[in-house]
Amino acid sequence: MALKTAQQYLDDLRSRDIELYMFGEKVENYVDNPIIRPSINSVAMTYKLALDPEYEDIMTATSSLTGQKINRFTHLHQSTEDLIKKVKMQRLMGQKTGACFQRCVGMDAFNAVYSTTFEIDQAHGTQYHQRFVKFLEYVQENDLVVDGCMTDARGDRSKSPAQQPDPDAYLHVVERREDGLVVRGCKLHQTGMVNSHEILVMPNNSLKADEKDWAVCFAVPVDAPGMIYVYGRQASDTRKLEGGNVDIGNLHFGGQEVLTIFNNVFVPWERVFMDGETDFSTMVVERFAGYHRQSYGGCKVGVGDTLIGAAKAIADYQGAAKASHIKDKLVEMCHLNETLYGCGIACSAEGRKTAAGNYLIDQLLANICKQNVTRFPYEIARLAQDIAGGYFVTMPSEKDFNHPDIGPLVKKYSTTRNDVPVEHRQRMARLIENLTQGAAAVGYLTESMHGAGSPQAQRIMITRLVDLEHRKELAENLCGVRENPDIDW
Amino acid sequence: MKLYIKYCGGCNPVINRKKLVNDVVSKLKERTELEVEGEKADVGLIVGGCPVCCVNAEEIKAKASCFVVVGGDLVNCIQVPSQEQSDIIVQQLLQCHQETIDKAIRKGGVC
Numbered sequence: 343m344a345l346k347t348a349q350q351y352l353d354d355l356r357s358r359d360i361e362l363y364m365f366g367e368k369v370e371n372y373v374d375n376p377i378i379r380p381s382i383n384s385v386a387m388t389y390k391l392a393l394d395p396e397y398e399d400i401m402t403a404t405s406s407l408t409g410q411k412i413n414r415f416t417h418l419h420q421s422t423e424d425l426i427k428k429v430k431m432q433r434l435m436g437q438k439t440g441a442c443f444q445r446c447v448g449m450d451a452f453n454a455v456y457s458t459t460f461e462i463d464q465a466h467g468t469q470y471h472q473r474f475v476k477f478l479e480y481v482q483e484n485d486l487v488v489d490g491c492m493t494d495a496r497g498d499r500s501k502s503p504a505q506q507p508d509p510d511a512y513l514h515v516v517e518r519r520e521d522g523l524v525v526r527g528c529k530l531h532q533t534g535m536v537n538s539h540e541i542l543v544m545p546n547n548s549l550k551a552d553e554k555d556w557a558v559c560f561a562v563p564v565d566a567p568g569m570i571y572v573y574g575r576q577a578s579d580t581r582k583l584e585g586g587n588v589d590i591g592n593l594h595f596g597g598q599e600v601l602t603i604f605n606n607v608f609v610p611w612e613r614v615f616m617d618g619e620t621d622f623s624t625m626v627v628e629r630f631a632g633y634h635r636q637s638y639g640g641c642k643v644g645v646g647d648t649l650i651g652a653a654k655a656i657a658d659y660q661g662a663a664k665a666s667h668i669k670d671k672l673v674e675m676c677h678l679n680e681t682l683y684g685c686g687i688a689c690s691a692e693g694r695k696t697a698a699g700n701y702l703i704d705q706l707l708a709n710i711c712k713q714n715v716t717r718f719p720y721e722i723a724r725l726a727q728d729i730a731g732g733y734f735v736t737m738p739s740e741k742d743f744n745h746p747d748i749g750p751l752v753k754k755y756s757t758t759r760n761d762v763p764v765e766h767r768q769r770m771a772r773l774i775e776n777l778t779q780g781a782a783a784v785g786y787l788t789e790s791m792h793g794a795g796s797p798q799a800q801r802i803m804i805t806r807l808v809d810l811e812h813r814k815e816l817a818e819n820l821c822g823v824r825e826n827p828d829i830d831w
Numbered sequence: 832m833k834l835y836i837k838y839c840g841g842c843n844p845v846i847n848r849k850k851l852v853n854d855v856v857s858k859l860k861e862r863t864e865l866e867v868e869g870e871k872a873d874v875g876l877i878v879g880g881c882p883v884c885c886v887n888a889e890e891i892k893a894k895a896s897c898f899v900v901v902g903g904d905l906v907n908c909i910q911v912p913s914q915e916q917s918d919i920i921v922q923q924l925l926q927c928h929q930e931t932i933d934k935a936i937r938k939g940g941v942c
Contacts, residue, residue, distance in 0.1 A: 694883055696908055704882065808845075809844065
């Protein structure tokens with residue numbers, strides 16, 4: 343079974359029992375919970391499109407491990423073309439869902455872990471890579487969703503993992519047994535966690551030589567004993583409980599972030615891919631972050647396409663589409679959005695082969711990509727709100743629109759162009775609200791800021807990766823501070 | 832040993848390619864007899880200024896029996912400390928050369 347259907351994916355989720363809490367209560371049937379279901383639909387779309395001839399070229403790939411046709415979300419990138427197709431796939435998914443579709447983080451994690459385990463084995467004589475290959479074959483053959491799991495609770499940010507008053511502030515090994523490890527800790531804001539089949543855990547940051555217990559990488563199933571999940575709130579999330587279908591903005595899709603607790607979880611040795619190799623913690627973190635910073639040059643662009651479309655539509659509905667400043671703002675939104683896409687494509691086209699054989703993005707350009715993503719979606723959102731006018735935040739609820747007495751009056755005074763049904767304006771305004779300050783703003787804005795590392799994390803990488811001395815030398819050659827070695831004629 | 836050297840275009844280097852090659856050549860000369868060849872050589876050194884290393888290896892693969900590839904701070908795809916980079920390249924070029932000779936001996940191609 344190399345490719346699953348969306349229905350088979352939903353069946354997988356229903357077949358297991360997980361310890362999930364939301365609003366202070368244990369959630370029994372989370373698949374049909376109206377707050378959670380939109381996020382599941384977003385992941386389900388990754389399955390549906392892979393089986394659609396119209397999209398399969400971008401949504402599928404040939405496995406380098408098994409030779410089978412697989413979902414690209416489980417693929418090890420074999421070329422720069424694969425890296426580019428990844429970004430295109432993410433843009434497509436953003437367009438189809440208008441939300442975070444959650445499956446990238448696992449793809450980014452296992453591409454990072456694949457190459458890192460290879461290099462750990464070369465340096466230390468360990469056997470992690472083959473173990474990881476077996477795990478990945480299982481993922482590909484069963485078309486699984488994997489949650490790439492990195493960000494720890496981190497306690498006091500001024501202290502390293504071993505210096506924390508509570509050692510659990512960073513996930514760590516608490517026991518080494520003959521048959522495996524026992525780990526404890528917590529990973530914050532885990533995208534798509536309870537919509538995944540497997541969790542691939544990586545260390546959070548660079549580690550010192552005496553922090554071996556924190557240098558751990560492993561995989562466990564989402565329903566492993568000891569796993570506890572607490573669902574993250576999103577702005578306007580309880581609108582999904584109101585029973586309507588207008589005020590939620592995005593009718594079918596959404597994102598998901600989960601506080602994930604590892605409460606003495608057992609990991610068998612065959613699922614351990616790093617245990618104590620502190621000298622490789624930086625490599626796996628940087629590679630995962632680099633891939634994920636590339637990802638945002640695709641997924642946020644796709645969501646941006648939907649927001650640009652929403653801004654264009656509401657301008658049309660309200661009779662403002664011909665105003666030159668509206669046209670100009672739409673052009674500016676496109677310019678910003680395509681710049682992000684350009685960065686995503688550029689860091690992919692400039693990718694390189696790793697020693698393990700899979701392809702890694704260009705780290706500098708991936709960090710530039712993400713740095714732009716921390717800014718441009720905010721400006722695109724600001725322009726969308728500018729074009730929309732203020733009604734998207736002052737508009738009455740859909741229940742008022744449908745009220746037998748006041749409904750006709752609300753509709754009368756919400757009407758814009760006579761040939762546009764008032765409900766169209768209502769729905770489009772709610773979508774803009776959803777994307778720019780509602781539930782989807784978690785994914786489109788705040789995730790753009792902090793996901794895959796906050797802005798300062800990219801600036802540190804940019805500082806490291808740009809050779810400023812070389813640039814200084816170029817300038818000195820030009821203005822005569824130093825003799826120009828190129829001039830010999 | 833005959834060495835073929837191919838540089839990338841050098842648009843955005845993060846290492847000083849020329850200095851690196853000078854270091855490698857002088858260290859190799861301490862270890863073996865060295866000729867830098869423009870045509871057919873025993874081993875090749877591809878010097879990319881950044882990890883992308885955009886040299887078209889297909890175009891030059893006939894120039895040497897085996898290659899060591901440098902891309903920024905990587906040597907054959909593995910990140911190495913900058914202060915050790917030239918030593919690691921020298922070691923890999925010599926190893927590459929030795930493997931070529933061993934292979935040729937096995938085939939009966941070297942007297």
